[in-house]
Amino acid sequence: MKPLRVLIMALLGLVLVGGVALGLLAWRAGAWLRTVAQEALQSRLVLQVTLTEAVQWQLWPHGQLRFRGLVLHDAHGAPQVAVDEIVAGFTFGDLLADRPRIAEVAVRGLHLKVDIDEQGRPSPLAWLPPAAPTPRSGRALPAVVIERLTLIGTEVRVDDPVRNVRLRAWLPRLAAGPVALGEGGRLRLTAQIELAAPLAGELAVEGETGYRFDAQGIRLDALTTAFSGQWNRVWRLVEGRVDIGAARVGADAGWHMEAAELSAQVDGPQGPLALSAVIDRAVRADTRWRATGRAALAAPRLDIDAETVFQAETDRLSGTLAGRLADSALEGRWFWPRTAGGTLDLQLTIDALDLDRLRARLPSADTQGDLPRWQNWPLTAELWVGRLRLGGMESRNARLSLQDLPVSR
Numbered sequence: 001m002k003p004l005r006v007l008i009m010a011l012l013g014l015v016l017v018g019g020v021a022l023g024l025l026a027w028r029a030g031a032w033l034r035t036v037a038q039e040a041l042q043s044r045l046v047l048q049v050t051l052t053e054a055v056q057w058q059l060w061p062h063g064q065l066r067f068r069g070l071v072l073h074d075a076h077g078a079p080q081v082a083v084d085e086i087v088a089g090f091t092f093g094d095l096l097a098d099r100p101r102i103a104e105v106a107v108r109g110l111h112l113k114v115d116i117d118e119q120g121r122p123s124p125l126a127w128l129p130p131a132a133p134t135p136r137s138g139r140a141l142p143a144v145v146i147e148r149l150t151l152i153g154t155e156v157r158v159d160d161p162v163r164n165v166r167l168r169a170w171l172p173r174l175a176a177g178p179v180a181l182g183e184g185g186r187l188r189l190t191a192q193i194e195l196a197a198p199l200a201g202e203l204a205v206e207g208e209t210g211y212r213f214d215a216q217g218i219r220l221d222a223l224t225t226a227f228s229g230q231w232n233r234v235w236r237l238v239e240g241r242v243d244i245g246a247a248r249v250g251a252d253a254g255w256h257m258e259a260a261e262l263s264a265q266v267d268g269p270q271g272p273l274a275l276s277a278v279i280d281r282a283v284r285a286d287t288r289w290r291a292t293g294r295a296a297l298a299a300p301r302l303d304i305d306a307e308t309v310f311q312a313e314t315d316r317l318s319g320t321l322a323g324r325l326a327d328s329a330l331e332g333r334w335f336w337p338r339t340a341g342g343t344l345d346l347q348l349t350i351d352a353l354d355l356d357r358l359r360a361r362l363p364s365a366d367t368q369g370d371l372p373r374w375q376n377w378p379l380t381a382e383l384w385v386g387r388l389r390l391g392g393m394e395s396r397n398a399r400l401s402l403q404d405l406p407v408s409r
Contacts, residue, residue: 030054037067047072047080047127062103063090072127080123084109084153101145108152116160119287145180166196176211184212193229201231209244217250240264256283260293271301288314302358306330315339321348328352346381354389 033055042049052069065088072081085108094101115123154171169191176187186208193203207225211218223244230236245259260279265272275297282291291312298305306323317336324330332348381402388398 030056033057033065034067044129045072045127046129047074048077063092063095064088079111080113080127082109082111083107099143099145101147104148104150105146106150106152107154110151110154112154112156114156114158116158116162116165118162120160120163120284120289122158143181145178145183148175148177149179150175164197168194168196170194179213181213181215184210186210195231199231200233201229201235203227203229203237207242215251217248217252220244220247220249223247235266235268238265238267254283254285256281258282270299272299274298282312290314303327308334321346325350326352326354326357342378344379346379346383348381349384350386352387352389353383353385356389356391 031054034051034053037055038049038051041051050069050071050073051067052071053067056066056068058064067086068084070081070083070086071079074080085106087104087106087108088102089104090102094103113123117123151171151174154169154174156169156171158165158167158169160166170193171189171191174187174189176185178185187210188208189206191205193205195201195203205225205227207223209223210221212221223242225242227240227242228237241261241263243261244257247255247257247260249255257279258281260282262275262277262279264275266275267273275295277293277295279291279293282293283289289312292310293312294307294309296305296307303326304323306321306325308319308321310317310319315338317338318334320331320333322331328351330348330350332346334344334346336342336344379402381400383400383402385398385400386396388395388400
């Protein structure tokens, strides 16, 4: 019996040692994984990475890693990204495959701050180092495929002081998958957008698109977006829609877009408005961009139906105008410099214009005396009118000039 007793004691010793080892692993593995994850992220980002809590993990029945308290700071210590929790679920078979696959990544409570510089580049483009680090082994790590990516409760704040644009977007849910270089997937989202400048308002957005990542950037296909909302507590966007046939955003911040269509039904002080636009092609390279297309406006209360063919460039917008106002033909051209305080310049020819009739159609708040309150509009204009009616009097071949008027801000 003595040898049997020795064997039993030896087995109990092995079990005890194994239990202690597993206990130490369970106790320290979370802190060790936090250090590994923090160093891995830091090697790939310019921002300072902080992971405030130890990583939680499990191996059975399925593998799972849970990261909490991720914060990315800029050089001045200001937080640019904060994440409440990231949960990654996997199976060991998929993780050890030639191309590792992660079943699901769920991100909860992502808070992102985006600043736009003078050239129109968003700040996240500067968060990556100029070149990806090379592993010490000299071999690149295999690309990981995320089968399903879900963002829950995401907040994005955008500030563009040069163009006076400020907004906050709240995304209750964004779902995409698969996410990997060389693989296509679908993305769906819902969002509420609060506009602070240049207009104050709110938008509700639902959209989806196909996408494909590669080393040069991301391609979007068949993007559709529906939206509604209000701004300045006066205008109400009853229904809006954007459809983009194809777009590509490059890793160098360049982009191009083709076959984009926009339509919107708006209701406001001037009654219902129908807006539509088609962008044939838009391209950005370096700090320059260009777009061509056409847009249309129909305002029944103002009895206007007009269309413009436009060209948009980095520092200017311009185009031609044609249509009808109060059953009278109009045509002309316009130019709008994209500079601080830039004023729209309009050159317009109208067969006939009855200002008495037009004034009667406008709300009283938009008129002062006998004419609309043009000084509140960022506009200079030259109007040639074949037959002008004002104050019960009629004039032939009249010219109206709106020049150097003070613009209220």
